Amino acid sequence: MRHVLALFGLLVLAAARPAAAQSILRDAETEAFFRDISRDLVVAAGLEPRSIQFILIGDASINAFVTGGQNVFIHSGLILAADNVNELQGVIAHELGHIAAGHNVRFGEGAGPASKISLLSLIGAAAAIAAGAGEAGMAILGLGQTVAQGRFLAFTRDQESRTDQAGAVFLSKAGISGQGSIAFFRKLQGQEYRLAIPQDNEYARTHPLSSTRVNNLLAVYERDAAWNTPADKALQSRFERVKGKLSGYVEEPGRVMQRYPAGTNSTAALYARAYAWHRSGYPDQALAEAARLAASGPDDPFFLELQGQILLESGKVEDSLPVLRRAAARAPGEPMILTLLGHALVSSEDPKLQAEAEPVLRKAVSLDRDNPFTWYQLGVIYDRRGDKPRAALAAAERFSLEGNAPGAMLNARLARAGLPAGSADFIRADDIMLVAGDAIDLQKRKKR
Numbered sequence: 001m002r003h004v005l006a007l008f009g010l011l012v013l014a015a016a017r018p019a020a021a022q023s024i025l026r027d028a029e030t031e032a033f034f035r036d037i038s039r040d041l042v043v044a045a046g047l048e049p050r051s052i053q054f055i056l057i058g059d060a061s062i063n064a065f066v067t068g069g070q071n072v073f074i075h076s077g078l079i080l081a082a083d084n085v086n087e088l089q090g091v092i093a094h095e096l097g098h099i100a101a102g103h104n105v106r107f108g109e110g111a112g113p114a115s116k117i118s119l120l121s122l123i124g125a126a127a128a129i130a131a132g133a134g135e136a137g138m139a140i141l142g143l144g145q146t147v148a149q150g151r152f153l154a155f156t157r158d159q160e161s162r163t164d165q166a167g168a169v170f171l172s173k174a175g176i177s178g179q180g181s182i183a184f185f186r187k188l189q190g191q192e193y194r195l196a197i198p199q200d201n202e203y204a205r206t207h208p209l210s211s212t213r214v215n216n217l218l219a220v221y222e223r224d225a226a227w228n229t230p231a232d233k234a235l236q237s238r239f240e241r242v243k244g245k246l247s248g249y250v251e252e253p254g255r256v257m258q259r260y261p262a263g264t265n266s267t268a269a270l271y272a273r274a275y276a277w278h279r280s281g282y283p284d285q286a287l288a289e290a291a292r293l294a295a296s297g298p299d300d301p302f303f304l305e306l307q308g309q310i311l312l313e314s315g316k317v318e319d320s321l322p323v324l325r326r327a328a329a330r331a332p333g334e335p336m337i338l339t340l341l342g343h344a345l346v347s348s349e350d351p352k353l354q355a356e357a358e359p360v361l362r363k364a365v366s367l368d369r370d371n372p373f374t375w376y377q378l379g380v381i382y383d384r385r386g387d388k389p390r391a392a393l394a395a396a397e398r399f400s401l402e403g404n405a406p407g408a409m410l411n412a413r414l415a416r417a418g419l420p421a422g423s424a425d426f427i428r429a430d431d432i433m434l435v436a437g438d439a440i441d442l443q444k445r446k447k448r
């Protein structure tokens, strides 16, 4: 588990590297950004903002897709290929069109049912993949190898043009210009772009593009009142930050330095180079860039989070603590920052700090029950102070999220035996046993 944790901040939850180099990336700042740029579009689509989940996939190809009813998956390659927030909003409006129309991505032969993926099983799958069980994780998603290999069947032309029209309505209702949508589609069609980044153009394959389609869209957008509305300045600046951070985190360091040369001091550039240095094993350079970031915004919780992450992962646990405490104090509602602080406190092994870690991690799970790493850290705390039933319950939560039904069953049973009958934790252990039991039965039936 430890080496997975090492990649926190932009936490890699899933890394099915051998098969397809796909991973689910989680980052508090990026997830908040996705929610904020799409909120008006989601409402315009008649959907409930809290029910739509945006999932960032670490994959260099340009793609976005929906599945599981309400999940929008966005490849890191798509964000890196976008030049402004308006382009991204154009893509999201289109994907929401697929959701609103109830289109499910159709899968190739041999794939399981893809329509009923809850967030829980999704994150569970991510964690299972992180733990090395790539295929098991994909199986939990019900997606089979199709997703791992990116072998989606394309939507029909008819579905696509109807979805385009729906996306245009959402953009219009949200007062967002369609210029970004057109620019992005043209970029995908254009040859010059492929010369710059020779990635597979997955998006064009799953969403067949044609000049007719783009021209039809253009005709609709141009008539809209929002056509000449510029992109929201604050969202555009957050887009640049998130893109820089992502570039530093997923791209080859040489490519990062090309995009953001030394001496450029935008927030995006500092983020990008801090991560690039950190990933290449140069903690001093990484910390120097992070210090410049922090100086530019001393109260920014995400700058502090990055600084704390680099310190922690470079083995400077003591130094990371005051930085992460400040980050958590400035973003008390961000479970991933709380989990990072909890992780640093647990890593210190100082008994006083263990006591400090417990409420921090409990708060983190109360905000986000679906992060197996938080449960893992909380389990360590319980275990160290001899609370075996709660350590077992935390392990049951973690295994359940990771899609390990037998592990969840075993630990929930252990927890149940040691907890006061009828207590909230006792009932929770019961629930996990029930769900794990169903999953085990299902696996047995499949084997027959």
Ligand SMILES: [Zn+2]
Binding pocket: 094, 098, 155, 160, 163, 206, 207
């Ligand atoms: Zn489409």
